[in-house]
Amino acid sequence: MPETTDIFEVMSTMRAMRRLKPDPVPDELINKILQAAQWAPSGGNTQRWRFLVVKDPEIKKGVQVYYKRLYDETVGPRYVSSAPPPGSDPARYRRQNAAVEYLTDHYHEAPVWIVACLEDGENPGRTAGSSIYPAVQNMLLATRALGLGTTLTTRHTGYGKEVDAIFGLPSGVHSYAILPIGWPMGRFGPLGRGPLKDVVYQDQWGKPYQGL
Ligand SMILES: Cc1cc2nc3c(=O)[nH]c(=O)nc-3n(C[C@H](O)[C@H](O)[C@H](O)COP(=O)(O)O)c2cc1C
Numbered sequence: 001m002p003e004t005t006d007i008f009e010v011m012s013t014m015r016a017m018r019r020l021k022p023d024p025v026p027d028e029l030i031n032k033i034l035q036a037a038q039w040a041p042s043g044g045n046t047q048r049w050r051f052l053v054v055k056d057p058e059i060k061k062g063v064q065v066y067y068k069r070l071y072d073e074t075v076g077p078r079y080v081s082s083a084p085p086p087g088s089d090p091a092r093y094r095r096q097n098a099a100v101e102y103l104t105d106h107y108h109e110a111p112v113w114i115v116a117c118l119e120d121g122e123n124p125g126r127t128a129g130s131s132i133y134p135a136v137q138n139m140l141l142a143t144r145a146l147g148l149g150t151t152l153t154t155r156h157t158g159y160g161k162e163v164d165a166i167f168g169l170p171s172g173v174h175s176y177a178i179l180p181i182g183w184p185m186g187r188f189g190p191l192g193r194g195p196l197k198d199v200v201y202q203d204q205w206g207k208p209y210q211g212l
Pocket of ligand 1: 014015016017018096100103151152153154155156191192
């Protein structure tokens with residue numbers, strides 16, 4: 001079931017697909033993903049988003065160097081020392097880390113990146129991201145519906161200034177996410193999440209929701 005337009009199946013099988021083939025992805029499919037992004041809501045319908053479609057190997061490699069540096073400096077050590085998240089277990093968490101490391105090493109080999117940017121001014125406030133992440137989520141969903149693989153990545157923002165300079169972003173514009181897109185090597189499938197009842201309350205914090 002690589003392609004599906006059933007929205008609940010799309011959401012419930014939309015794994016982070018970190019192992020991607022380098023084979024080209026037709027522009028026609030990328031354009032569908034971009035259209036999905038633009039259908040998203042933004043505060044006041046301001047639509048201050050901009051999307052960079054990156055195919056240039058040198059630009060991707062330049063960014064991958066920072067992406068890898070951040071893995072070595074912070075992300076890798078954190079995986080080794082932290083407990084598995086809800087719905088996971090040590091073995092599954094180790095596989096996740098292996099996939100994260102794989103994407104780190106092969107980031108630039110994904111044939112297409114879409115970089116989600118926002119004209120958010122010099123000092124973006126706490127809600128700035130809320131006008132770009134709905135578009136990012138739409139792209140994740142569209143990518144999955146088309147049978148393509150991707151992962152929402154934001155690690156590069158640890159070297160945000162350096163990476164935004166590589167992308168040639170003017171001042172007042174920042175990158176919020178990079179989606180490396182390609183045909184997946186693995187399969188879509190069920191997601192590891194904790195029980196829903198652990199995260200839903202009724203009326204007040206901590207009171208169990210009676211609807212489940
Ligand atoms: C805000 C945010 C930032 C993320 N950044 C990265 C990233 O830089 N690199 C990466 O490999 N995955 C990144 N992810 C993907 C998460 O690790 C992934 O969604 C999570 O492990 C759940 O994976 P699953 O949907 O396959 O279960 C990010 C996800 C979110 C929501």
